[in-house]
Amino acid sequence: MLELRHIHKHWDGAGETVALLGASGSGKSTLLKIAAGLESAEQGQVLFDGQDISAWPPERRGFALMFQDFALFPHLSVQDNVAFGLIEQGMGRTQAREQARAMLDRFGLAGHAQARVWTLSGGEQQRVALARALITRPRALLLDEPFSALDAELRQQLRDEFRQRIAAAGMCALLVTHDETEARAMAVHAWRLSGGVLQPLW
Ligand SMILES: Nc1ncnc2c1ncn2[C@@H]1O[C@H](COP(=O)(O)OP(=O)(O)O)[C@@H](O)[C@H]1O
Ligand SMILES: [Mg+2]
Structure with a gap:
């Protein structure tokens, strides 16, 4: 049985x-x-900016999620994948596509805007996933082993790029990883979860 007692998650700046x-x-x-609201805990609270959001549904929390399997929409173009969250927030399609184009430009992916996502490499797909996550200006970014499906060289390259892009976006992020080197390259603070206990590492 997995128990999570007295959960407190604290992000700094x-x-x-x-x-x-x-x-x-x-x-x-x-x-x-x-934290994302996709599962509920029997005990404990999830707080954001001091506010108890434990009972909030995922969409109200305003977090963006990224997993190792890219979870992009295969039937949509790269551009429409990135525009999706903006349209969901109520933005008009034309404006959302314009903003998605500008984002893809910054990510060096403008040339792939009209491509289907499955024609892109794994690294490119994770860049698209990050662009899609950042464009909606989420309150926090939750990343679960985002590079696990990629080879070692690409992993190393992307963790530096992601660190810079997340910092440039002024986003606070929670990175879940089993890889301490990756955590050292990307995170200012780290915790280890072991035997149901969270211990500070740095
Ligand atoms: N829906 C579920 N039902 C039963 N056991 C689960 C479920 N989800 C996860 N677990 C178990 O809970 C433990 C923690 O899983 P998980 O959070 O996925 O760990 P991690 O991400 O650190 O690998 C594992 O032993 C896993 O098998
Ligand atoms: Mg896991």
């Missing part, structure tokens, strides 16, 4: 990434899903 480390099966993804 904008642009800061906090890492959650732990062995496979230690409960990292479960904790992230509880």
Whole structure:
């Protein structure tokens, strides 16, 4: 039985990434899903800016999520994948597409705007996923092993790029990873989840 007692998650400032480390099966993804509102906890609270959001549905929390499997929409173009969240927020299609184009330009992906996402490489797809997450200006970014499906060289490249882009966007992020090197490269603070206990690492 997995128990998560007295959960408190504290992020410091904008642009800061906090890492959650732990062995496979230690409960990292479960904790992230509880933070996102995708799973509920029997005990404890999730707070954001001091406000108890435990009972809030995921969409009201205003967090963006990224997983290792890209979870892009295969039937949409790259541009429409990135525009999707803006349209969902009520923005007109034309304006949303314009903003998506500008975002893709910054990400060096403008040339792929009209392509189907499945024609892109794994690294490009994760860039699209990050662009899609950042464009809606979420209150926080929750990343669950975002580079696990990629090879070592690309992982290393993307973690530096992601760190810079997340900081540039002034976003606070929670990075779930089993890879301490990755956590060191990306996070200002890290915690280890082990045996149901969260311990500060740095
Ligand atoms: N829906 C579920 N039902 C039963 N057990 C689950 C469920 N989800 C996760 N678990 C178990 O809870 C533990 C923690 O899982 P998880 O949060 O995915 O760990 P991690 O992300 O650190 O690998 C694992 O032992 C897993 O098998
Ligand atoms: Mg996991």
